[in-house]
Amino acid sequence: MIIRVGHLYPEYLNIYADRGNIAVLEHRAAARGHELDVDPITLESSLAAGTHDLFYVGGGQDREQAMIAGDLAVRGDALRAAVDGGAAVLAVCGGYQLLGRGYRGRDGAWLDGAGLFPHETLAGETRMIGDVLLESTLPEAAGKTIAGFENHAGRTVLDPGAHPLGRVVAGYGNDGVSGFEGARTGRALGTYLHGPLLPRNPWIADLLLSWAIAHATDAEPEPLDALDDTLEQEAHAVAASRARARGGRPA
C-alpha cells in the first residue's frame, strides 16, 4: 500500500540530518512491501484534511525557523484535526518546539506555535548540547531505550498531566530539570533528539509506520514484521554508551 507522508518545510527545516529519518521510514516501509509517497508541504501550500497518514517536521537554524513559524501556526487547527483523526506525526528539535503552544524569546516576545503538543518553550541562556539516552514511557514500548543527540537553547515545559516521550537516563531532556524528554499526543511524537533519531532507534520508525498504516486502512495498529537490525543495535549501543559517559546532566 501507499503511505502518504506530509514533510513540512523540507527546504527550511533540514538541519540535523532530517533526511536520514525520512530514508529510514522509506526503507522500512519498503521492506514490508509498502511505498512512501512523500509530499513536501511548504509556505502557503494547501493542506486538505485526511490526505496524509504521517507528518514529519524537522529542525532548522533560528533564521529559517522564523521564516516558517507564522505559516505553521495557522496550520494548527488542520494538524490537530489530522491527529484527532488518527494521523501520525514525528517532530524533531525545532519542529517539536514549533508544534507547542508557543515560544517565549529572551526579549520576552511571544511567538505562537501550532498548539498540537501541550507545552511551552522558553529561551534559555545556555545551550543544552550532548548525547542523550531515554527510557521510553510510551505504553506501546515501555522500557525501550532511545539514543540521540540534543542541541537546544529552548527549555520546553510540559503541561501538568501531559505525556512525555521518555524518562531521561543521561542528558538534559526537555528543560534540564524535569527528568523527562519529548511529548506524545495521540499518534504525534515530538522530541529534541536528532542524530538522526530513527536509524539507531528503528522501533520508533516501525511504531510510526504501524500508526500510519492504521490511519490509511482505518484499522487498529498492528505490529510490523521484524527486520534484521544488527547494525542498528550496534549503533544504538555505541550512542547509548556515549550518553552514559558524556551526556549532559540535568542541573
Next chain:
Amino acid sequence: MPARLALETSAARLVGRLSRATRRGGGTTLPGKLVWKLDPAAVDALARRLPAGVALVSATNGKTTTTAMASSILSPVRRLAWNRSGANLASGITSTLLAARDAELGLLEVDEFALPEVIRRTRPRVVCLGNLFRDQLDRYGELEHIAERWRSAVSELPVDASLVVGADDPLVASLGDGRDRVLRFGVDDPSHARPSLQHASDSKYCIRCGAPYVYDAAYVGHLGAYRCDACGHARPPLDVAARRIESHGLDGVSFSLETPDGDAQVRLALPGLYNVYNALAAASLALALGASLDIVVEGLERFTGAFGRFERFLVGDKRLLLLLVKNPAGANEAIRTLENGSLPATLVVALNDRIADGRDVSWIWDVDFEPLLERAHRIVVTGERAAELALRFAYGGYPRDRLEVVPSLERALDRGLDLTEPGKELAVLPTYTAMLALQAIATRRGLTRPYWEDAA
C-alpha cells in the same frame, strides 16, 4: 622584551621540548597553553615583535590549506611564524609565536570561534575570511551567530588593515560592505557549476530580505554567483577571480588567475574546485601583503598539499589516497574529487566523534555519499562510530552484504588494502582524529614523515 614575558617564553619553550621528548605529539600547543593561562596579554607582545605584522586566515572549510598555500607563496620572501600543524586556537597560536623567535611575519590559521579574540590581540595587517559552511553545530552554534561575531571583530580592525573576503559566500561577502581596502575573490566559470544546490546547502536565502537566492552558477555548496530577484542583493564584483578552469582529474587543476595586478595562468598540483577557492584566498592574502603576481603564481604551483588533507602514498604495489572529510561541504567536495578521478573500487570511510571531529555525528546524513554508493564494489566502515556510518550507507541504499564494519582503523586499512588489486588505489576518507591516527600508522610503516619533523 619585558622580563616577565622572557621568563614565560623560556619556560614555555622548555615545556615544548619536554612534550616532544615524551612523544606526546608534536608539542604544538602545550607551551602556548601555559603562556595563555599565565598571561593572555603576552600574546599581544609576541605579535607586536613581528616587524612585518600578522596575517590571519579563517573559514569553516579550507583554512589549513589556504594558510599552507600562502606560506608556500610567502616563505621565499619572509621568515614566517606559521601554525602549520593546524593548532589554530589561541593556545596554538601563542605556541607558534613563541617558537618563531626570528620570524618577520605571522601567518596564522585561526579557528572561526577564536577569531574575534585573536584579531583583538594580534592587531593583524590582513584578515582573510573564506567561507561559512555548517560545521560542528554542537560546538559552534549556527552560522549566523559566527558571522555576527566576525562582523563585530572586523569592525574593530584598524582602518589601514586589509580585508580579504570570499565574494561567493553571501554572509562572508557582506563583511566587506562599506569598508575600504577589501579584496573580494571568487570563481567565474559557469562551465564548472553544479546543476543545482546540494542538499546541505547553507545561506540559501537572501541575507537582506529572506527571499531565495537565484544562482547563475553554484560551484561548491552555496558558494557561487548568487542574486536576489526580490531586493537586488547580489554577489559583488570580483577583484581576484579564477576563470577558464580546467580539471586534470586527481592530478590537479588549471585556471586563469585574474587580479588587480594583472592576469596569469596557474596549474595547481591539487585537484578540485575547492582548491581553486583556497588558491584564490591565498593569492588575495599575499597580494594584500604586497607580494608580486609572479611570486604568487610560483608559490601556488610549488604547493603539493597541506598536512593530511589530500595525500597519496605507495604501499608495496598498491597506492593509498587519504582525503580528509570533516563536514558536509568538505565531504561533498572530496567525493566530487574522487568522481573526477578514476573512482577506486574499494573505499574505507572512518568516523570518529571526539571534540575535533564533532561529537554530533548527524552531519554524515547531510553528505551526498550517493555517487560513491552507486559505484563502490565494497565499503569498509571504521572508527569509533563505524556502525553509524554503516547505517548511513545502508539507508542510502547500499547493500548490507557489501558493507564491512571494522572499528579498528589499522585493521580497516589492512582490509581495504587486501581488497585493492595490485596497481590500483585505495581511497580512505577519515574524519580529523581518524586522519591523525592513520597518519601515525603510515609513519610507523615508513610511508610518510611526521608533520612536526621540519617545523623547528
